[in-house]
Amino acid sequence: LGEPVVTVNDCPHCGSRTYADVGIVIEDLVEGRVSAHGVSMVLPRREVLALDTLLRAAPRFVETGALYEGMYGVRPDGGPSVNSLHSHVSKLRTKLRPLGVAISMQRNGGYGLKRA
Secondary structure, eight states: OOSOOOOEEEOTTTOOEEETTTTEEEEETTTTEEEETTEEEEOOHHHHHHHHHHHHHTTSOBOHHHHHHHHHOOOTTOOSOHHHHHHHHHHHHHHHGGGTEEEEEOTTSOEEEEEO
16 A cells, blocks of 8 residues: 555544544544645545545555445444445545545455555
């Protein structure tokens, strides 16, 4: 994956989470407010959960099952299909590209972050 991309700093006062090495700040995990390099955006809940899961694991890849659990939790009904996960990751990949962050995929289906 290249260089490690993450140093996590959680703010005890406001609850924001800063990923210093890539300059990404998850300002509000529930509302999906994210900023990086002076650009702010609101991500849908599943996308911000995917981003948080990927950032916490970087520079390692996250297996599809673990990413699914990070996005949807453990669901007795089985939850959405894995195709839904791939769709959210694809949309997130497009949104992160201008911020200099890329999402790559392993052949076995895992995802990881790297600098673009």
